[in-house]
Amino acid sequence: MSERxxxxxxxxxxRPTKQGAVLSERLIVDTALRLxxxxxxxxxxxxxxxxxxxxxxxxxxxxxxxxxxxxLAVADEMIGRAQEGWTxxxxxxTDLRAMGVRINSCYRNNPQAAVLAAHRTTGxxxxxxxxxxxxxxxxxxxFPDDLAVRIYHAFVDQALAFAAQDAAAAALPSAxxxxxxxxxxxxxxRLSPDTHPNIAATFPLLAADMSGSGYPFALELMLAAVExxxxxxxxx
Amino acid sequence: MSERxxxxxxxxxxRPTKQGAVLSERLIVDTALRLxxxxxxxxxxxxxxxxxxxxxxxxxxxxxxxxxxxxLAVADEMIGRAQEGWTxxxxxxTDLRAMGVRINSCYRNNPQAAVLAAHRTTGxxxxxxxxxxxxxxxxxxxFPDDLAVRIYHAFVDQALAFAAQDAAAAALPSAxxxxxxxxxxxxxxRLSPDTHPNIAATFPLLAADMSGSGYPFALELMLAAVExxxxxxxxx
DNA sequence: GGCCACACGTCAATGGCGTTGACATAAGCC
DNA sequence: GGCTTATGTCAACGCCATTGACGTGTGGCC
Numbered sequence: 001m002s003e004r005x006x007x008x009x010x011x012x013x014x015r016p017t018k019q020g021a022v023l024s025e026r027l028i029v030d031t032a033l034r035l036x037x038x039x040x041x042x043x044x045x046x047x048x049x050x051x052x053x054x055x056x057x058x059x060x061x062x063x064x065x066x067x068x069x070x071x072l073a074v075a076d077e078m079i080g081r082a083q084e085g086w087t088x089x090x091x092x093x094t095d096l097r098a099m100g101v102r103i104n105s106c107y108r109n110n111p112q113a114a115v116l117a118a119h120r121t122t123g124x125x126x127x128x129x130x131x132x133x134x135x136x137x138x139x140x141x142x143f144p145d146d147l148a149v150r151i152y153h154a155f156v157d158q159a160l161a162f163a164a165q166d167a168a169a170a171a172l173p174s175a176x177x178x179x180x181x182x183x184x185x186x187x188x189x190r191l192s193p194d195t196h197p198n199i200a201a202t203f204p205l206l207a208a209d210m211s212g213s214g215y216p217f218a219l220e221l222m223l224a225a226v227e228x229x230x231x232x233x234x235x236x
Numbered sequence: 237m238s239e240r241x242x243x244x245x246x247x248x249x250x251r252p253t254k255q256g257a258v259l260s261e262r263l264i265v266d267t268a269l270r271l272x273x274x275x276x277x278x279x280x281x282x283x284x285x286x287x288x289x290x291x292x293x294x295x296x297x298x299x300x301x302x303x304x305x306x307x308l309a310v311a312d313e314m315i316g317r318a319q320e321g322w323t324x325x326x327x328x329x330t331d332l333r334a335m336g337v338r339i340n341s342c343y344r345n346n347p348q349a350a351v352l353a354a355h356r357t358t359g360x361x362x363x364x365x366x367x368x369x370x371x372x373x374x375x376x377x378x379f380p381d382d383l384a385v386r387i388y389h390a391f392v393d394q395a396l397a398f399a400a401q402d403a404a405a406a407a408l409p410s411a412x413x414x415x416x417x418x419x420x421x422x423x424x425x426r427l428s429p430d431t432h433p434n435i436a437a438t439f440p441l442l443a444a445d446m447s448g449s450g451y452p453f454a455l456e457l458m459l460a461a462v463e464x465x466x467x468x469x470x471x472x
Numbered sequence: 473g474g475c476c477a478c479a480c481g482t483c484a485a486t487g488g489c490g491t492t493g494a495c496a497t498a499a500g501c502c
Numbered sequence: 503g504g505c506t507t508a509t510g511t512c513a514a515c516g517c518c519a520t521t522g523a524c525g526t527g528t529g530g531c532c
Contacts, residue, residue, distance in 0.1 A: 004521095006479070013479050013528050023481090035314075046519060058520080067519070074286075114238035119404035123423035127430060131424075135434035135442075150453055151443040156489050157450030161397035163268050168355035176304055183359035191364060198371035199364065204372075205385040214393030217386050228460060240492095242508070249499045249508050259510085282490060292511050294491080303490065 005065050025063050028053065029073050041112040041171040073118035074085035074110070082106030083126050088133070091139035093223055099134060100159045102221045107163035108213075111171035116173065118164035131156075142234025151226055160221060161214040186212055241301050255290035261299050265291065265309050269349055272310075275346040277407070289442065311353030316362030318342035324369075327378035329459055335370060336395045336455050343399035350403035367392075378470025387462055394458060398451040418445045420446065 008025040031052050035043050050057030064070040086102065088095050107114035119152065121127070122166060139146040169177065184207050193200035210225050244261045252258050267288050272280050282303060286293030293340065300306040320340045324331050343350035357363070374384040421443060429436035 004480095011479090012530090015527065017481060045517085055481055058483085061520075062480055090506085108296075119401060121419060123419040128424070128427060128435070132427075132432045132435050135438060139434055139437075141448050145438050146441055149438050149445050153445050153450045154454040156455060158394065158402065158454050162393065162399035164401060164404075165393060165397035166357060172355070179304075180357040183357050185399065187359035188364070188367075188496055191368075196364060196368045198375055200374075202371060202381045203387050205382055205387075209385050209389050214389045218390040218394050218458065222454065222457050223392060224464060225457035225461040228464070247508085248501095251498060251509055283488085294512080297491075298509055329503060329528055468478085 004061060005063065008063075017053075017055040019061065021054040023053065023055060023063065025073065026062055027084060028060060028070070028075050028139040032070065032074050033077065036110065036112050040174055040175070041086075043175045044112060045183055068116075071113055071116050073218075075113040078106065078113050078118075079126050080116070082109075083129070086133075087181065088137070092137050093227065096134070096136045096226075097219060099130070099224060102157045103130075104163045104166065104213075104215055107167045108170055111167035111169075114163060114167035115171050118160050118167065144230075144231070147229065151229070155222065155226075158218065162213065162218065166213050166215065181211065240297055241299065244299075253289075253291040253295065258291040259289065259291060259295060259299065261309065263339055264296060264299055264306070265313050268306065268310050269313065269346065269428050272348045272352075273346060277352055278340070280352075287339070294439060300394065304465055307352060308358045310349060311356050312358040312360035312362045314342060314346060314349060314353050315339075319366055319369075322328055322369075326376075328373050329371045331462065332391065332462075333455065335366075335373075336391065337394075338450075339395045340402065340449075340451055343396075344402050344406055346409035347403035347405075350399060354400035355405065376468055380467070381464075383465065387465070392457065394454065398449065398454065402449050402451065417447070452457065 011024075013023050014024070020225075028049070032044060032049055035049060035052050046060055049056045050060060053059075060070065062071065082102065086098070089098075107118060134152055135148060138151055139145070143151060154156075169180075172180070188206065189203055190198055191199050193201075199206065248262075250258050250260070256264075264285070269286055271288050273283060275438060283293045286296060289295075300309065322334065322338060325334075343354060346438060367388075370388055371384060374387055375381070375384055379387060398464065424442065425439055427435050435442065
């Protein structure tokens, strides 16, 4: 009895499907990402992916043990794409902000995979490099080690937590997402000033602000607070 | 043809199921939370919930239009539990901190449900009350409306995002969680100072700090930054 | 060039899921 | 006590992921 999944490296026989497609791990992952991007997160199912590939749905199980393994591969591909091209400017605030924004948008661009990946510590090269860089930014800016570590922790956790939060919102089935937005206008817009004076007084501002992510402002607040903690006389 | 779902307020005929249970919105939500707490988030399905209630699964559709509506009710119940017994002290910083800590710990106590609930806007009573209270804290502290709204947004998103993040960690199967922590010590503890000087220099501090949640310090940073934004001359 | 093992695409089937429409019956109003 | 109808029940639909068996064409080997 042979194992169902053959590692991509030792794969030798490539046999076209009835519809002529030649499958590979790479092709499947790329197709899954395209499917998500084009038709939303809920469009990703084994059956639909099979159809998009021009193959029997169960052919996927020759490449991934289950859908979880497939999603992990998709997440890994996403991380690889996002890490490309970052360089330090030397200004700690600019660099930290860029890191935060990159992590956030990287996850938000692939919400389905992000939801799965955001809560895990991989210990792989891309991750360790990011840790090293952020710690470097803080220590070079003059923060003593114990403070640098605490700031690193808060910064990274916040970036990942917001990324997961925003990704989860983007990954909701479109019906649920629309309903969430509708709630803001229908429910919050009709609360009485008697019972909810603060909501009633600020409603237009509230509805406008809540449609976006809270991360950019939260990031600025954190940067400002960190600036205030920086030892006097430190360079940069 | 009457509407399938009757609002809980105007419900008058309570008819026991074959197994003798008397259903209500309240009972269903509580049972759902118990089911999730005992058997994990994936144990929550219409069929299993029906079985746990001692009713036909489809009886739920007399109380909730679909599973999404049920989920929102569960989420709102968690928000309500987080606020139980809270009272304002009048000091905005104390009150905001208490709100944040309450949300965080409540969600972490019900990690499986939190993972499902933290990303949704329910528009239900517990949620609107929380929104009203937080806005009240900020406006009473003297923040102008537009700033109060932006701070509210950043604060709430931060609390929920960290709550979901911490809950997800707590909800991992124990084997996977131990493996994640082990990876932290094994991988990060053995990185060479040549390739990862900043990690190597701070590793003991790092390993100690990363074992807890980043939220408390992130919350303090946000409060400090907000304090700096408060208009001069405001009371409190 | 021909043979053979078996990898891999395919098919059928299983058991789960949410949801709907039709039905029966008891609750509560008059 | 009769009527209306809310509410619990049932059967069925069309999805879903996953598995085991099957046969065909590929690539290695001589």
